[in-house]
Amino acid sequence: MTLLLLATAALAAPATAAPPGAADAAVLAGEAAGPAIVPAAAKAITGITTANLRLRTGAGTKYKVINTLPKGTRVKLVSKKSNGWWKVTVGTRTGWVSSAYLTLSTKATTNALGYISRGLTYRDKGPNKSSRVVLTFDDCPKTLTAFDAVLKYAYANNIGLVLAPTGACISSFRSKYGVNIAARARAKGQWVINHSVSHVDLRPLSCAAGAKQLQGSGVLSNYGRPPYGALDGSVECAYATAGMNIWTWNVDTEDWKVKNKALTVSRAINRASAGSTVLMHMQWYGFSPDSIRQIKAGLGKRGLKLCRAYRGSDNTGPISSAPRYLPSSLPC
Known part of the structure; x- marks a missing residue:
């Protein structure tokens, strides 16, 4: 895995409100x-x-x-x-x-080190080096019932999902249900990565402020997904400071925009290729047992398979609790 380099300047982007203090x-x-x-x-x-x-x-x-x-x-x-x-x-x-x-x-707002222009495409597929497709879901589920239904289906069908809840989401579910959804997902063999504390665009922040967003109440792991997929040198620096690798995606269903189950499922099926990382969100229509069932069947017709739930580094035996820190190559 290519090491993240520390950046020296931040690219200004749309500001996000910070709480008064x-x-x-x-x-x-x-x-x-x-x-x-x-x-x-x-x-x-x-x-x-x-x-x-x-x-x-x-x-x-x-x-x-x-x-x-x-x-x-x-x-x-x-x-x-x-x-x-x-x-x-x-x-x-x-x-x-x-x-x-x-x-x-006297420094410009643009990042002089040119991380993005280097074409570091390792971010797109993250540690999925297999030919299997990884379905990833960001943000926060609507209810614990909906979350558990997906975990139950994925476990029963040996499907390994990648979930990226925010720290605010984890805190809200702890407060409302007394449940740590990150730990709950890992216990069912699912992968969980960081998605910041409050889903702010990290680009306007300094390296230190961005790292604080990653190291707060969010998921502790060695992989994280920047909110909005927004990247520049300051964001790279923040992830390096937090000791995390960046994992984005290479297939975007835009489920948050279309808000349509059939179209979300169709895009996941038809836009994916061997080794793809597909982006969806836990609060929209792709995050349900039936949607995942349809995606699995549709990919199967195209000769593609989904990543499997964690069963140990050798991928044998029963499904077991997924580790907090992801291996450099997922046993999909």
């Missing part, structure tokens, strides 16, 4: 405190937030809040008002922030 309260005080002295403004092209900082529609606290930028977000500088407020761009969003909580930089 002590740092955000300090920002509110800072917004009213007036402009800060900033070095070499003419040469600076980006800024890095030093606290959770509110992005507003205008240059002052009286303007509407667009979003809250987490500490460590890199923004593109557009222009500056005399009162010390910067007009900035973060991904597709433009707004105003106080300079009191910005560290100016």
Whole structure:
């Protein structure tokens, strides 16, 4: 497995709201405190937030809040008002922030190390080096009953799924049902990988902030899937810091968009090829015993088989509890 390299800069992307806290309260005080002295403004092209900082529609606290930028977000500088407020761009969003909580930089928002342009396609199939198709499901199931129904079917039919629940999902099921769904899935021979704590786009975050999202209440494993499949150098750095390999997909059913069982099943069947990783989500129609049954049958007609549940590294004997850390080559 190719080792992830540490990145030195983050690619700005659509901001995701961060919950207000002590740092955000300090920002509110800072917004009213007036402009800060900033070095070499003419040469600076980006800024890095030093606290959770509110992005507003205008240059002052009286303007509407667009979003809250987490500490460590890199923004593109557009222009500056005399009162010390910067007009900035973060991904597709433009707004105003106080300079009191910005560290100016001459580094561009793009990642100079070019991880994506290197064409590291190992991410697509992850550790599935077999000719079998892996069905993967992200996010969170609607109910424990629906989750258990899928686990029961997969176990009875020797199917190995890859589940990527968020930390927020795991916490909610623990609170509501007293059940750790990650441990429950592993006990049935299913693979479970990390999908961050709260499903934020990791690209606007610093390497350290991104790693914190991966190391929080989410799944502890050696593989993870970035929310939205969004990747840049900062995200690569976050996964490397967290000690995780990245596993995305090479077949997208777009079940979240079509919200149609028949179309989701058809796409999983017809878009897959030997060794594919198919993306679906636990809250949509592909995540049901009948959908998986149809996908298995349809792939079979095309001469393709699904990954099998874990039965030990030699893939013999009865189904057993899947390990927390995935092997470099899944025994599919």
